[in-house]
Amino acid sequence: MRCSRHVTQPEDDRAKEQLKMVGQGFTILLYMFAFATGSMTLALSVVFHIREEYEWTKYFILFHASLLATMVLQVLKVFANVFFSETAALVTSYVIEGMLTANVGFLILFVPYFTAWITKEPWRAYHTVTFAILGTFYVALAVLEIIFRSVWLLQSGMMAIFIGTLFYSIFAIIVNLKRIQNSDVKTVSRSIIILSFVMIPLLLISFIYPSMRYFTYPFYFMSFSIIILVFLFIYFSRMVPTVVKKELIFERGQLFNISRREFSVIELIQEGLTNKEIADQLDISVNTVNNHIANIFGKTKVRSRIDLLNLLAKEEWV
Numbered sequence: 001m002r003c004s005r006h007v008t009q010p011e012d013d014r015a016k017e018q019l020k021m022v023g024q025g026f027t028i029l030l031y032m033f034a035f036a037t038g039s040m041t042l043a044l045s046v047v048f049h050i051r052e053e054y055e056w057t058k059y060f061i062l063f064h065a066s067l068l069a070t071m072v073l074q075v076l077k078v079f080a081n082v083f084f085s086e087t088a089a090l091v092t093s094y095v096i097e098g099m100l101t102a103n104v105g106f107l108i109l110f111v112p113y114f115t116a117w118i119t120k121e122p123w124r125a126y127h128t129v130t131f132a133i134l135g136t137f138y139v140a141l142a143v144l145e146i147i148f149r150s151v152w153l154l155q156s157g158m159m160a161i162f163i164g165t166l167f168y169s170i171f172a173i174i175v176n177l178k179r180i181q182n183s184d185v186k187t188v189s190r191s192i193i194i195l196s197f198v199m200i201p202l203l204l205i206s207f208i209y210p211s212m213r214y215f216t217y218p219f220y221f222m223s224f225s226i227i228i229l230v231f232l233f234i235y236f237s238r239m240v241p242t243v244v245k246k247e248l249i250f251e252r253g254q255l256f257n258i259s260r261r262e263f264s265v266i267e268l269i270q271e272g273l274t275n276k277e278i279a280d281q282l283d284i285s286v287n288t289v290n291n292h293i294a295n296i297f298g299k300t301k302v303r304s305r306i307d308l309l310n311l312l313a314k315e316e317w318v
Contacts, residue, residue: 027215031075034218037225038068044232051274059114064228066107067221073100074217094146101142108135108165115169118185119176134161159207170196181294183303184231191227199223235304252312256299265292266312269305 042064049057073096080092109131116123138161145154173180173189180186199220206216248270253263268278275293279286302308 028075028079030215030218031071034071034222034225035068035075037222037229038064038071041225041228041232042068044229044236048232048235059117063107063110063114064225066103066110067224070100070103070107071218071221073103097142097146101139101146104142104162105135105139108138108161111165111169112172115172118180118189119173120179120181121172121176131165134165137161156207163203163207167196181298183297184235187303188227188231191231192224195220195223195227248309248312258296258299258312262292262296265289266296266308269293270309 042061045057045061045064049061077093077096077100080089080096084092109128112127112131113123115121116127138158141154141157141161145151145158148154170193174193177186177189180189199216202216202219206212248263248267250258250260250263253266258266264282265278268281273281275289276286279289282289296308297303300308300311302311
Protein backbone atom coordinates (compact mmCIF):
# COMPACT_ATOMS: atom_id res chain seq x y z
CA MET A 1 0.00 0.00 0.00
CA ARG A 2 2.80 2.35 0.92
CA CYS A 3 4.67 1.42 -2.27
CA SER A 4 1.58 2.13 -4.38
CA ARG A 5 1.22 5.54 -2.81
CA HIS A 6 4.83 6.40 -3.62
CA VAL A 7 4.33 5.29 -7.22
CA THR A 8 1.10 7.18 -7.85
CA GLN A 9 2.26 10.45 -6.27
CA PRO A 10 4.80 11.29 -9.02
CA GLU A 11 2.25 10.23 -11.63
CA ASP A 12 -0.31 12.60 -10.13
CA ASP A 13 2.24 15.42 -10.12
CA ARG A 14 3.14 14.64 -13.72
CA ALA A 15 -0.52 14.69 -14.76
CA LYS A 16 -1.07 18.03 -13.02
CA GLU A 17 2.02 19.46 -14.71
CA GLN A 18 0.81 18.26 -18.13
CA LEU A 19 -2.63 19.75 -17.49
CA LYS A 20 -1.00 23.04 -16.50
CA MET A 21 1.09 23.03 -19.69
CA VAL A 22 -2.03 22.40 -21.81
CA GLY A 23 -3.81 25.29 -20.08
CA GLN A 24 -0.86 27.61 -20.64
CA GLY A 25 -0.64 26.56 -24.30
CA PHE A 26 -4.35 27.26 -24.79
CA THR A 27 -3.93 30.65 -23.09
CA ILE A 28 -1.05 31.59 -25.38
CA LEU A 29 -3.05 30.52 -28.46
CA LEU A 30 -6.05 32.55 -27.31
CA TYR A 31 -3.94 35.66 -26.76
CA MET A 32 -2.28 35.20 -30.16
CA PHE A 33 -5.70 35.29 -31.85
CA ALA A 34 -6.64 38.35 -29.78
CA PHE A 35 -3.35 40.02 -30.70
CA ALA A 36 -3.83 39.25 -34.42
CA THR A 37 -7.36 40.71 -34.58
CA GLY A 38 -6.34 43.65 -32.41
CA SER A 39 -3.35 44.46 -34.62
CA MET A 40 -5.50 44.35 -37.77
CA THR A 41 -8.04 46.63 -36.12
CA LEU A 42 -5.35 49.10 -35.03
CA ALA A 43 -3.76 49.21 -38.50
CA LEU A 44 -7.07 49.78 -40.30
CA SER A 45 -8.09 52.37 -37.68
CA VAL A 46 -4.95 54.36 -38.45
CA VAL A 47 -5.76 54.23 -42.20
CA PHE A 48 -9.36 55.26 -41.44
CA HIS A 49 -8.11 58.20 -39.35
CA ILE A 50 -5.72 59.35 -42.09
CA ARG A 51 -8.53 59.24 -44.64
CA GLU A 52 -11.37 60.75 -42.60
CA GLU A 53 -9.53 63.04 -40.15
CA TYR A 54 -12.24 62.67 -37.50
CA GLU A 55 -11.04 63.94 -34.14
CA TRP A 56 -12.58 61.02 -32.23
CA THR A 57 -10.45 58.49 -34.17
CA LYS A 58 -7.29 59.81 -32.49
CA TYR A 59 -8.71 58.94 -29.09
CA PHE A 60 -9.98 55.58 -30.31
CA ILE A 61 -6.52 54.66 -31.65
CA LEU A 62 -4.98 55.56 -28.27
CA PHE A 63 -7.68 53.56 -26.48
CA HIS A 64 -7.28 50.50 -28.71
CA ALA A 65 -3.47 50.64 -28.60
CA SER A 66 -3.69 50.61 -24.78
CA LEU A 67 -5.94 47.54 -24.85
CA LEU A 68 -3.59 45.85 -27.30
CA ALA A 69 -0.65 46.61 -25.03
CA THR A 70 -2.56 44.95 -22.19
CA MET A 71 -2.98 41.81 -24.29
CA VAL A 72 0.70 41.78 -25.25
CA LEU A 73 1.82 42.16 -21.62
CA GLN A 74 -0.49 39.37 -20.51
CA VAL A 75 0.84 36.91 -23.09
CA LEU A 76 4.45 37.92 -22.34
CA LYS A 77 3.78 37.03 -18.74
CA VAL A 78 2.56 33.56 -19.76
CA PHE A 79 5.58 33.10 -22.06
CA ALA A 80 7.92 34.05 -19.22
CA ASN A 81 6.38 31.47 -16.89
CA VAL A 82 6.61 28.72 -19.55
CA PHE A 83 10.01 29.30 -21.18
CA PHE A 84 12.13 31.19 -18.64
CA SER A 85 13.94 29.82 -15.61
CA GLU A 86 12.20 30.28 -12.28
CA THR A 87 14.26 33.34 -11.28
CA ALA A 88 14.08 34.96 -14.73
CA ALA A 89 10.34 34.28 -14.92
CA LEU A 90 9.84 35.88 -11.51
CA VAL A 91 11.79 39.05 -12.39
CA THR A 92 10.13 39.31 -15.82
CA SER A 93 6.73 38.76 -14.23
CA TYR A 94 7.28 41.67 -11.81
CA VAL A 95 8.31 44.00 -14.64
CA ILE A 96 5.38 42.99 -16.86
CA GLU A 97 2.85 43.21 -14.03
CA GLY A 98 4.11 46.69 -13.20
CA MET A 99 3.66 47.84 -16.80
CA LEU A 100 0.28 46.10 -16.98
CA THR A 101 -0.87 47.76 -13.77
CA ALA A 102 0.11 51.21 -15.05
CA ASN A 103 -1.69 50.58 -18.35
CA VAL A 104 -4.93 49.43 -16.73
CA GLY A 105 -4.76 52.34 -14.29
CA PHE A 106 -4.56 54.68 -17.30
CA LEU A 107 -7.55 52.95 -18.95
CA ILE A 108 -9.66 53.39 -15.82
CA LEU A 109 -9.34 57.16 -16.29
CA PHE A 110 -9.27 57.24 -20.09
CA VAL A 111 -12.27 54.99 -20.96
CA PRO A 112 -14.86 57.18 -19.13
CA TYR A 113 -13.25 60.31 -20.62
CA PHE A 114 -13.40 58.87 -24.15
CA THR A 115 -17.03 57.82 -23.54
CA ALA A 116 -17.95 61.33 -22.40
CA TRP A 117 -16.18 62.78 -25.44
CA ILE A 118 -18.05 60.73 -28.05
CA THR A 119 -21.42 61.17 -26.30
CA LYS A 120 -20.95 64.95 -25.88
CA GLU A 121 -21.48 64.61 -22.14
CA PRO A 122 -19.73 67.36 -20.13
CA TRP A 123 -16.57 66.13 -18.43
CA ARG A 124 -16.49 67.76 -15.01
CA ALA A 125 -13.62 68.15 -12.57
CA TYR A 126 -15.24 65.61 -10.22
CA HIS A 127 -15.14 63.02 -13.03
CA THR A 128 -11.38 63.46 -13.27
CA VAL A 129 -10.96 63.25 -9.50
CA THR A 130 -13.25 60.20 -9.14
CA PHE A 131 -11.65 58.08 -11.84
CA ALA A 132 -8.13 59.23 -10.93
CA ILE A 133 -8.80 57.98 -7.39
CA LEU A 134 -10.20 54.69 -8.74
CA GLY A 135 -7.17 54.28 -10.99
CA THR A 136 -4.82 54.99 -8.07
CA PHE A 137 -6.73 52.56 -5.85
CA TYR A 138 -6.49 49.91 -8.59
CA VAL A 139 -2.72 50.41 -8.82
CA ALA A 140 -2.40 50.16 -5.01
CA LEU A 141 -4.37 46.88 -4.95
CA ALA A 142 -2.30 45.54 -7.85
CA VAL A 143 0.96 46.35 -6.03
CA LEU A 144 -0.29 44.54 -2.92
CA GLU A 145 -1.36 41.59 -5.08
CA ILE A 146 2.11 41.42 -6.67
CA ILE A 147 3.68 41.37 -3.20
CA PHE A 148 1.36 38.90 -1.47
CA ARG A 149 0.39 36.81 -4.55
CA SER A 150 -3.02 35.28 -5.32
CA VAL A 151 -5.03 37.01 -2.59
CA TRP A 152 -8.68 36.60 -3.65
CA LEU A 153 -9.85 39.80 -1.99
CA LEU A 154 -7.23 41.93 -3.75
CA GLN A 155 -7.86 40.30 -7.14
CA SER A 156 -11.63 40.68 -6.77
CA GLY A 157 -11.21 44.34 -5.79
CA MET A 158 -9.16 44.97 -8.93
CA MET A 159 -11.73 43.21 -11.08
CA ALA A 160 -14.56 45.16 -9.44
CA ILE A 161 -12.89 48.51 -10.24
CA PHE A 162 -12.13 47.58 -13.84
CA ILE A 163 -15.52 46.00 -14.62
CA GLY A 164 -17.33 48.78 -12.76
CA THR A 165 -15.54 51.42 -14.86
CA LEU A 166 -16.31 49.49 -18.03
CA PHE A 167 -20.03 49.21 -17.34
CA TYR A 168 -20.26 52.80 -16.11
CA SER A 169 -19.03 53.76 -19.58
CA ILE A 170 -21.45 51.34 -21.27
CA PHE A 171 -24.44 52.77 -19.40
CA ALA A 172 -23.24 56.31 -20.16
CA ILE A 173 -23.31 55.41 -23.86
CA ILE A 174 -26.82 53.93 -23.50
CA VAL A 175 -28.16 57.04 -21.76
CA ASN A 176 -26.52 59.46 -24.20
CA LEU A 177 -26.78 57.42 -27.41
CA LYS A 178 -28.94 60.08 -29.08
CA ARG A 179 -26.20 62.66 -28.59
CA ILE A 180 -23.80 60.78 -30.84
CA GLN A 181 -24.01 62.59 -34.16
CA ASN A 182 -21.85 60.34 -36.32
CA SER A 183 -24.02 57.45 -37.54
CA ASP A 184 -21.04 55.08 -37.85
CA VAL A 185 -19.98 55.75 -34.25
CA LYS A 186 -23.56 55.20 -33.14
CA THR A 187 -23.71 51.84 -34.94
CA VAL A 188 -20.43 50.68 -33.41
CA SER A 189 -21.58 51.90 -29.97
CA ARG A 190 -24.77 49.84 -30.22
CA SER A 191 -22.74 46.77 -31.17
CA ILE A 192 -20.39 47.25 -28.21
CA ILE A 193 -23.37 47.64 -25.85
CA ILE A 194 -24.82 44.33 -27.08
CA LEU A 195 -21.42 42.61 -26.80
CA SER A 196 -20.91 43.89 -23.25
CA PHE A 197 -24.23 42.50 -22.06
CA VAL A 198 -23.58 39.17 -23.80
CA MET A 199 -20.22 38.99 -21.99
CA ILE A 200 -21.72 39.60 -18.53
CA PRO A 201 -21.71 35.87 -17.54
CA LEU A 202 -18.01 35.55 -18.40
CA LEU A 203 -17.17 38.77 -16.58
CA LEU A 204 -19.05 37.58 -13.49
CA ILE A 205 -17.13 34.30 -13.59
CA SER A 206 -13.85 36.21 -13.75
CA PHE A 207 -14.99 38.33 -10.78
CA ILE A 208 -15.79 35.27 -8.66
CA TYR A 209 -12.72 33.39 -9.88
CA PRO A 210 -10.09 36.08 -10.64
CA SER A 211 -7.71 33.50 -12.18
CA MET A 212 -10.23 33.14 -15.03
CA ARG A 213 -9.63 36.73 -16.13
CA TYR A 214 -6.74 35.48 -18.27
CA PHE A 215 -9.39 33.79 -20.46
CA THR A 216 -12.19 36.37 -20.30
CA TYR A 217 -10.03 39.41 -21.20
CA PRO A 218 -8.85 38.09 -24.60
CA PHE A 219 -12.37 36.85 -25.46
CA TYR A 220 -13.82 40.28 -24.79
CA PHE A 221 -10.98 42.11 -26.55
CA MET A 222 -11.15 39.80 -29.58
CA SER A 223 -14.94 40.22 -29.87
CA PHE A 224 -14.57 44.00 -29.55
CA SER A 225 -11.86 44.01 -32.24
CA ILE A 226 -14.01 41.92 -34.60
CA ILE A 227 -16.87 44.43 -34.28
CA ILE A 228 -14.55 47.29 -35.23
CA LEU A 229 -13.03 45.20 -38.04
CA VAL A 230 -16.45 44.50 -39.55
CA PHE A 231 -17.26 48.22 -39.45
CA LEU A 232 -13.93 49.11 -41.10
CA PHE A 233 -14.26 46.41 -43.77
CA ILE A 234 -17.73 47.71 -44.65
CA TYR A 235 -16.38 51.26 -44.78
CA PHE A 236 -13.49 50.41 -47.07
CA SER A 237 -15.71 48.26 -49.29
CA ARG A 238 -17.92 51.33 -49.84
CA MET A 239 -15.09 53.65 -50.73
CA VAL A 240 -15.70 55.80 -53.78
CA PRO A 241 -14.37 54.19 -57.01
CA THR A 242 -11.74 56.39 -58.64
CA VAL A 243 -12.30 55.07 -62.16
CA VAL A 244 -16.04 55.67 -62.59
CA LYS A 245 -17.72 58.98 -61.73
CA LYS A 246 -21.27 60.23 -61.81
CA GLU A 247 -22.39 63.81 -62.30
CA LEU A 248 -23.75 65.27 -59.09
CA ILE A 249 -26.99 67.27 -59.21
CA PHE A 250 -27.36 70.20 -56.81
CA GLU A 251 -31.15 70.20 -57.21
CA ARG A 252 -31.31 66.75 -55.63
CA GLY A 253 -29.29 68.08 -52.73
CA GLN A 254 -31.81 70.89 -52.25
CA LEU A 255 -34.48 68.25 -51.59
CA PHE A 256 -32.51 67.45 -48.42
CA ASN A 257 -31.84 71.12 -47.55
CA ILE A 258 -28.18 70.81 -48.55
CA SER A 259 -26.57 74.24 -48.88
CA ARG A 260 -24.29 75.34 -51.71
CA ARG A 261 -21.32 75.19 -49.33
CA GLU A 262 -22.18 71.64 -48.30
CA PHE A 263 -22.59 70.67 -51.95
CA SER A 264 -19.06 71.94 -52.68
CA VAL A 265 -17.83 69.62 -49.92
CA ILE A 266 -19.69 66.72 -51.58
CA GLU A 267 -18.07 67.51 -54.93
CA LEU A 268 -14.63 67.31 -53.33
CA ILE A 269 -15.61 64.05 -51.61
CA GLN A 270 -16.31 62.68 -55.09
CA GLU A 271 -12.76 63.61 -56.10
CA GLY A 272 -11.52 61.24 -53.38
CA LEU A 273 -10.08 63.99 -51.18
CA THR A 274 -9.59 63.45 -47.44
CA ASN A 275 -11.20 65.81 -44.96
CA LYS A 276 -7.89 67.63 -44.50
CA GLU A 277 -7.50 68.06 -48.26
CA ILE A 278 -11.08 69.35 -48.50
CA ALA A 279 -10.31 71.86 -45.74
CA ASP A 280 -7.24 73.06 -47.64
CA GLN A 281 -9.23 73.38 -50.88
CA LEU A 282 -12.02 75.41 -49.26
CA ASP A 283 -9.69 77.31 -46.89
CA ILE A 284 -11.58 76.19 -43.80
CA SER A 285 -10.64 74.11 -40.75
CA VAL A 286 -10.82 70.31 -40.63
CA ASN A 287 -13.35 70.57 -37.79
CA THR A 288 -15.60 72.66 -40.04
CA VAL A 289 -15.36 70.01 -42.76
CA ASN A 290 -16.19 67.30 -40.18
CA ASN A 291 -19.26 69.31 -39.11
CA HIS A 292 -20.34 69.80 -42.73
CA ILE A 293 -20.08 66.06 -43.42
CA ALA A 294 -21.91 65.17 -40.20
CA ASN A 295 -24.71 67.59 -41.14
CA ILE A 296 -24.88 66.19 -44.69
CA PHE A 297 -25.09 62.62 -43.43
CA GLY A 298 -27.75 63.67 -40.92
CA LYS A 299 -29.86 65.41 -43.57
CA THR A 300 -29.62 62.63 -46.17
CA LYS A 301 -29.74 59.73 -43.67
CA VAL A 302 -26.89 57.94 -45.47
CA ARG A 303 -24.10 56.04 -43.77
CA SER A 304 -21.22 56.25 -46.23
CA ARG A 305 -19.69 58.53 -48.84
CA ILE A 306 -20.57 56.20 -51.72
CA ASP A 307 -24.23 56.12 -50.63
CA LEU A 308 -24.23 59.92 -50.51
CA LEU A 309 -22.79 60.24 -54.02
CA ASN A 310 -25.25 57.69 -55.42
CA LEU A 311 -28.11 59.64 -53.84
CA LEU A 312 -27.15 62.91 -55.53
CA ALA A 313 -25.92 61.54 -58.87
CA LYS A 314 -27.50 61.18 -62.31
CA GLU A 315 -28.93 57.81 -63.16
CA GLU A 316 -26.76 57.26 -66.23
CA TRP A 317 -22.97 56.79 -66.15
CA VAL A 318 -20.78 59.53 -67.56
